[in-house]
Amino acid sequence: MIEFQEVSKNFGAVTAVRNASLALADGELLAVLGPSGCGKTTLLRIAGGYEQAGSGSVRIHGRDVTRLAPEARNVGMVFQNYALFPHMSVLDNVEFGLRMRGVAKEERGARAAAMLSLVGLDGAEKRKPAELSGGQQQRVALARALVIEPAVLLLDEPLANLDRNERLRMRDELRALQQRLRITTILVTHDQEEALAIADRIAVMDAGRIEQTGRALDLCLNPASPFVSSFFGLRG
Amino acid sequence: MRKLLLAPSALLWLAGVLTPLVFVLRMSLYSRGDISGEKRLDLLFYQPGTWSLESFAKVLTEPFYQRLFGFTAVLAMVVTTLTLLFGYLLGYAVYRASPRGKIALILLIALPKFTNILVFVYGVKIIFGPNGFLPVVAGEVMLLVPYAALTIAAALEAVPYHLVEAARGLGASSISAFWRVTLPLSMPGVSAAAILTVLWSASAFLGPYLLGQPAQYTVAVEVERQMHQDLNWTIAAALNVVLIAILGAAAYTMSAVRRRLA
Numbered sequence: 498m499i500e501f502q503e504v505s506k507n508f509g510a511v512t513a514v515r516n517a518s519l520a521l522a523d524g525e526l527l528a529v530l531g532p533s534g535c536g537k538t539t540l541l542r543i544a545g546g547y548e549q550a551g552s553g554s555v556r557i558h559g560r561d562v563t564r565l566a567p568e569a570r571n572v573g574m575v576f577q578n579y580a581l582f583p584h585m586s587v588l589d590n591v592e593f594g595l596r597m598r599g600v601a602k603e604e605r606g607a608r609a610a611a612m613l614s615l616v617g618l619d620g621a622e623k624r625k626p627a628e629l630s631g632g633q634q635q636r637v638a639l640a641r642a643l644v645i646e647p648a649v650l651l652l653d654e655p656l657a658n659l660d661r662n663e664r665l666r667m668r669d670e671l672r673a674l675q676q677r678l679r680i681t682t683i684l685v686t687h688d689q690e691e692a693l694a695i696a697d698r699i700a701v702m703d704a705g706r707i708e709q710t711g712r713a714l715d716l717c718l719n720p721a722s723p724f725v726s727s728f729f730g731l732r733g
Numbered sequence: 734m735r736k737l738l739l740a741p742s743a744l745l746w747l748a749g750v751l752t753p754l755v756f757v758l759r760m761s762l763y764s765r766g767d768i769s770g771e772k773r774l775d776l777l778f779y780q781p782g783t784w785s786l787e788s789f790a791k792v793l794t795e796p797f798y799q800r801l802f803g804f805t806a807v808l809a810m811v812v813t814t815l816t817l818l819f820g821y822l823l824g825y826a827v828y829r830a831s832p833r834g835k836i837a838l839i840l841l842i843a844l845p846k847f848t849n850i851l852v853f854v855y856g857v858k859i860i861f862g863p864n865g866f867l868p869v870v871a872g873e874v875m876l877l878v879p880y881a882a883l884t885i886a887a888a889l890e891a892v893p894y895h896l897v898e899a900a901r902g903l904g905a906s907s908i909s910a911f912w913r914v915t916l917p918l919s920m921p922g923v924s925a926a927a928i929l930t931v932l933w934s935a936s937a938f939l940g941p942y943l944l945g946q947p948a949q950y951t952v953a954v955e956v957e958r959q960m961h962q963d964l965n966w967t968i969a970a971a972l973n974v975v976l977i978a979i980l981g982a983a984a985y986t987m988s989a990v991r992r993r994l995a
Contacts (some may be wrong), residue, residue, distance in 0.1 A: 547898050567901040580899035584917050593913075597904035645903060 499524050499544060499649045503555035508540055513539040514704040516553070521649075524670070524679035527710075528692035531702035531730070537685045538577075540702070541651050544683060545574045557648050558657040567595070573642030574651040578658065579634045581626035587613070587637050588622035594645035598616075603610055612644040615674065632663040639671070643678065649677070656691060668695055689729060701725050754977070760970035761788055768964070777955045778966040779877070788971035795928025798955075801978070805935055805951045812873045812934035813927060819874065820926055824919075827882070828889035838884070842879050850876070861944070868944040873937050878931075881926035888922020889915070924991040928984055935980055952976045 499521050506514040514536040522529050527538040532682070538659045542548040546554060546567035554563045562570050573594075582590050591609040600608070613619065616636040626634055635655065641651060655671065656664045672695045675682050686692055693713050700710040709721040720726035763779040765787060776782070792798045827838045845853055854872055861868035892915055900910035938953035950958075952972055959969035 511935070531979075545902055547765075547902070566907075567898065568904045568906055574899070574902045574904065576895050576899060578893070578895060580893065580895040582896060582914060583802075593900065594903035595906075597900075597909065641899075641903065 498524075498558060499683070500556045502542070502554045502556070503538070503541070504543060504550045506529050506536075506543060506548060506551045512705050513686055514543065514550075517702075517705075517707050518553075519700055519707065519710060521681050523681055524676075526675050526682040526695065527685060527688055527698045528651040528684045529702055530689060530692045530699050533687055535702045537687075537702050538653055539573075541653055541683060541685050541716065544649065545572050545651050546570050547574075571645065572649050572651060573645060573647030574643050575635075575638045575655055575720035577654045579638040580627075581634055581641070582636055583626055586623050586625060587618070590637055591628065591637065591641045591644055593641065598645065608644055609640070612640040615643075616640045617670070629665075631659050632667055635659065635667060637676070639695070643674075643680070644730045648681065650680050650682040652682065653669065654686055655684065655687070656688075664691075671695065701728055703728075751995045754937070757970045759975050760966055762786070762972045763788075763833045763967050765967050777891060778964055783965075788967040791968060791977070792971045792975055801950070801952055801955055801972075802975070804949070805976075807938075808869065808873070808937065808941070808949070809931055809935035811870055812877065812937070813930045814827065814911065816877045816881045816930045817885075817923060817933070818929060819878050820885050821919075821923065821929075822880035823878065824885030824889055824922070827886040828892075839883065842882050845875060846879055850939060851943075854939055858944055862947050864944055864949075866945070866949055867939075869940050872940040872944045873934050876940065877930050877933055881930055884926040884929065885919060885922040888919045888925070892918045898967045920994060924987065924994065928991070931987065932980055932984060936976065937985075 501517050503520045504517045505512070506516055509620070515538055517536075519527070529540060539548060543550050546562070546565055546569070550563055553562055554564065557570065557572070565573075582593065585593070588606070588609055591613060592605045595605040595608060596702065610622065613622065613636075616639050618633060618636050618640065621629065621633065621637075626637065634700050635658075639655075652671075656667055659667055668691060684692075684696065693723045698710060698712055699716055701708045701716065703724045707732055709716060709725045711719075720729065762784055763781070763785040764785040765775065766778045766780060767776040812860050823838070823842055827835050827842075829948060830838055848856075853876070856874060857868055857872040860863075861871050896914050896918070897907075897910045900905065900914045905913065935951075937951050938957065941949050941951045942957070943952075944953045953976075956969045956972050956976075959965045959972065
């Protein structure tokens with residue numbers, strides 16, 4: 498599980514995240530939903546160690562990781578643009594995290610191949626990322642993040658760069674995979690339909706603040722603020 | 734239409750590069766000028782109308798010239814190594830700087846190019862003391878580092894920082910993220926800078942001439958000496974032709990390696 502306690506982050510005079518507190522149970526998928534610029538990606542980057550929280554703390558399985566570098570956290574991140582290493586084959590991309598952990602060559606290859614097969618990319622091992630479609634690149638990024646068996650999976654707008662058909666298919670696959678591996682996941686999105694379809698709970702963010710966290714139904718029936726109700730398109 | 738657009742540069746190349754090269758090649762194939770006895774101006778520099786390989790024979794076989802080419806190659810390699818090292822450090826500093834810092838750094842890197850090259854070389858002389866190998870290397874490196882730094886910075890700018898973050902998130906330390914991601918992806922810039930630096934440092938003239946002892950004279954300096962002091966134009970031309978051939982082969986090989994790496 499991962500827990501944010503009153504996390505704040507300023508960039509100069511701009512407050513990106515304001516007193517955000519969140520706790521995810523093991524195996525839960527939480528969607529952080531909000532318009533662009535609301536601070537949701539910053540919150541995710543704080544969880545991954547790519548930004549330092551100005552105040553507050555982040556705990557993973559009870560361990561305070563607030564000041565730890567990304568490589569010391571065991572968190573898997575899928576970047577919005579996938580951030581695949583363009584000079585490496587698909588297999589080398591997926592093996593990268595295992596290589597960094599000193600896993601022996603045979604085991605590395607076997608685990609990477611198994612993960613590629615799990616995301617539906619058998620046979621693509623030798624190809625370069627540039628030869629793959631957006632959806633395939635997404636799967637490689639996912640396999641690369643999952644093969645290190647991270648404590649938490651972070652997804653930054655994972656479906657934003659896919660066309661509609663691919664997006665719907667990937668959304669269902671993502672959810673199925675997440676439930677199968679029972680991996681604690683934070684998914685950042687601006688798309689309420691996506692959040693509703695995939696998440697156990699949703700945290701609605703606006704202007705750096707988490708307005709409300711709860712199940713989709715609760716957010717619809719008992720919105721804590723006009724913003725939450727407007728975001729879910731319900732009136733009155 | 735596209736061919737028409739190429740015409741100006743083709744014309745310039747024809748007039749400014751190919752024609753002089755043909756003249757140099759022809760000059761290298763005359764018999765040496767007559768410097769004995771009664772000196773006649775029309776025979777002093779070379780003997781018109783003759784065909785001879787004597788200059789090439791000299792340039793390719795005499796130990797003096799072999800040492801000259803050897804030293805030029807050593808200098809080019811030392812200068813290129815140091816230039817790439819410092820160029821990479823500066824280019825990396827530009828890459829990691831804030832947008833405003835980038836502009837300031839680029840200006841600083843280009844600043845030496847705003848000074849007259851002679852003033853610059855005499856500045857090196859003041860800093861690095863009496864003429865010798867060290868001032869020659871320092872001078873050439875300082876002349877070439879701006880080009881290498883800016884070429885490498887441009888290549889690094891094409892490496893999204895997300896990739897480094899992704900490597901870190903997968904467990905790579907900042908150093909190993911650099912070795913496995915940033916460096917390999919910036920190699921096109923490094924190899925372009927290497928080609929540029931090798932070609933320029935192998936034809937170095939001002940640095941060795943003004944900062945060196947005769948032991949540090951390069952092929953280019955010797956060409957000047959043969960032209961203006963010994964009035965031996967055929968040797969000067971032959972030296973030039975051999976240098977161009979070697980550098981052409983080097984540039985071709987490096988480009989081929991570069992393409993294979995890409």
